Amino acid sequence: MTTYYILQNYWWLIMSVLGAVLVFMLFVQGGQSMLLQSGDEKQRAMMVRSLGRKWELTFTTLVTFGGAFFASFPRFYSTSFGGAYWLWMAILFSFVIQAISYEYRAKAGNVYGRRFYDTLLLVNGVAGPLLLGVAVAGMFFGAEFTVTKARILDVQAATISQWGPLHGLEAIACWKNLLFGLMVFFLARTLASLYFINNIDDDALRARQRQLLKVNGAIFVVLFLATAAVILTSGGVAVDDDGNARWVDYRYLTNYLTMWWALIFLLLGVVLVLWGVGKTLADIAFNKGIWATGAGTVLVVMSLFWVLGYNGTAYYPSLLDVQSSLTLRNSSSSEFTLTVMSVVSVLVPFVIAYIAYCWRAMDHDKITTEEV
């Protein structure tokens, strides 16, 4: 096993951590999707105050996820973003309108009125998780692209990554991708309810969120089981040591069975997710479900990334030309760059530490109606 090989795997591990944390942090979007459902202005104000302290972290995680993908696997960045143009543009627009809404919604002179900004938050709350789910699902189920590096020498048609004419619209229309996206959306809403219950000290709001948790949690479990069934019965692209790719049945199931540790992460994650939701619903005094379900979410998403990219599997299969499929080996940065980036990644624990410290300092006293 060469250093380069280890670095490529290490950076896929980092991407899996960032992706998992991003999915967890989508509770912000899940919470936004509930804002207009809340008829009580006070409750809405508390929810906004609570989310307003966290949205930047979700946003930053998304930006860092993108930046890290660019640095470590530039061919994915080049192929997916330039190819699935409409999908990524829709995701970006939804985050652009989120970024200003928290700050502007209650400010005098905001031109368009509070409800307009709350609607923008709703749009991001629904479109963000749904479309990010669709984008990630494309990594399991494939996308319509080809990659021909030699094209860069041809000035008339120099783009190395070519995509189908719909440029991402077909990904949104694919039922498998949509199923995945809906699963992520309802996970975000489930996490949001757990977060509100933990972060806001208000009996009426907590009771309301428990009701929503029951519904969203149940829908999420059904969608998760359906998505898991589709993924585990789907084929994937296996790549041999010489870089030759071919479609293989039950690739992701095989990977779980081969990589037992990924399976343990998956099962442990599922148990934690269910325990967090179940305990919160069963015990009215329990408000720490977000941590169990959040940790479970992180474990499940990490394990999904691992079966997606490890064990000689193409993490972005091409539906048009299997040899164009992207793998950790053919899409990564050079060994030198990955080494440099790995040195930088040593700082990640410090970043996590200060985020945890600030989070704790800010959330030590729960949000109340008096505060807002």
Place this chain on the structure above:
Amino acid sequence: MEQLTTVVDWSRAQFALTAIYHRLFVPLTLGLGLIIAIMETIYYRTRSEKWLATTKFWMTIFGVNFAIGVATGIILEFEFGTNWSNYSWFVGDIFGAPLAIEGILAFFMESTFIAVMFFGWKKVSPRFHLVSTWLTAIGAGLSALWILVANAWMQYPAGCEFNPSTMRNEMTSFWQVALSPMAVSKVLHTVTSCWALGGAFVVGVCGWMLLRKRNIGHCQRSLKVGAWVGMVGIILTSITGDTSAVTVARYQPMKLAAMEGLYDGSSEQSIVAMGIMRPGKQPADGQDPFVFDVSIPYGLSLLATHDPHGYVPGINDILAGRLNGPDDSTSLSVAQRMERGKNVKTLIADYHTATRSGNKVAADSLKAAIKDDFSHFGYGYLDTPEEAVPNVPLTFYTFHVMVTIGGWLVLFFALALLFVYKPAIVERARWRRLWYWLCIITVPLTYLCSACGWVVAEVGRQPWTIQDLMPNKVAISDLTAGYVQTTFWIFAVVFTALLVADVSIICKQIAKKSVCDLDRSEL
């Protein structure tokens, strides 16, 4: 080819649009972040309620501006992938690293501590709050540092090598990328200019409040910090501007020539202080480039080489290969570089043929030949030598507007500081309203100055996405012009709507708070 040009143009237009909007807000974030941190430090040391009120006043403005800066920033990062996918592959190995470091080191710092800064007054200790405010400002500065390093690398691609096997450039030295002369001068020049803009903004808002005789004490406190930050900022901007000129002269002589509208260079080259360029002027057409101009003898030689007798090549000289003097026989003309560039492309194709057939000796020999001539690679895509010339009038005028406003800012901050410490001068003067109006007018002028600086930097390096290596037309994604046109107009509408809201909120906040007692604050 017509279709390709349209896609290239629309992709450029979209990137320019999003970059312009982003750069409207980020300089104020950088400048105001520092100013707020200084103000809160004074509050922390004095525990004066007045300084707390002043800090909070500017913090509100900072928050509104910060949000839209974040909103417009995310598009820019992802646009490298969505609209410039070939670029992302060709240099992602180098360019991606600063972006990722920016995310890990700077964005998380900003996003974590800004929450403490805004919501933590009653939740954390004053010391921790102060540290959070400083870390927010430092985080913003670090963010600027890494994105400017990335931008500088596009202007001067150092620390990398082309790998014909992977068909991309790969990093060979991180420090050459991060500490190249272009990166150092760009970071210092840009960040310090943001301090000047932040200072001008504070002085301008105070000018408006003083015009209405509101919160004079708050204005005096704000002016003290704002004018000093602005003064230090503009002096450092001037000094680093000089360094930038030398760097540009060395690594991007075509840009310098365009900045000065210089077609035929010479030793002891004068600099055009002001002038009107001749419409329709083309390289080597024999016409005087200026209808009217006022020049300073030796000026450009001094600026570009720090030697009044130094040689500065003009556009015609660069096209003809006279980079080091009229008798230069060592430099290549653009036409020759185009030939070399086309040859490199042939060598790369041959390299792949040799590799596929297992001819290692031939492949190694071709690899060495590719390495020798790769600095000309991008020229192989040009159709004519004149394509290597940027938009000269736009570069010339924006450069001169920038310098002129920069000169005014030095005088402006000097006067502002004088009036801060000798307020009686302006308070008793009959022209005090004129001065307050000048303070207000200087705010948009400073924005114009900042925008012109970016136009010089980005238009002046055309047609290159990466200097000498990749022209725009090769860097794009495989999209139709209609797709990019659609997103362009969506961006235009959304960002303009957000700008309207942003300006409206800021004006409203200033107006609303200016009638409150800003000598008092409650935690």
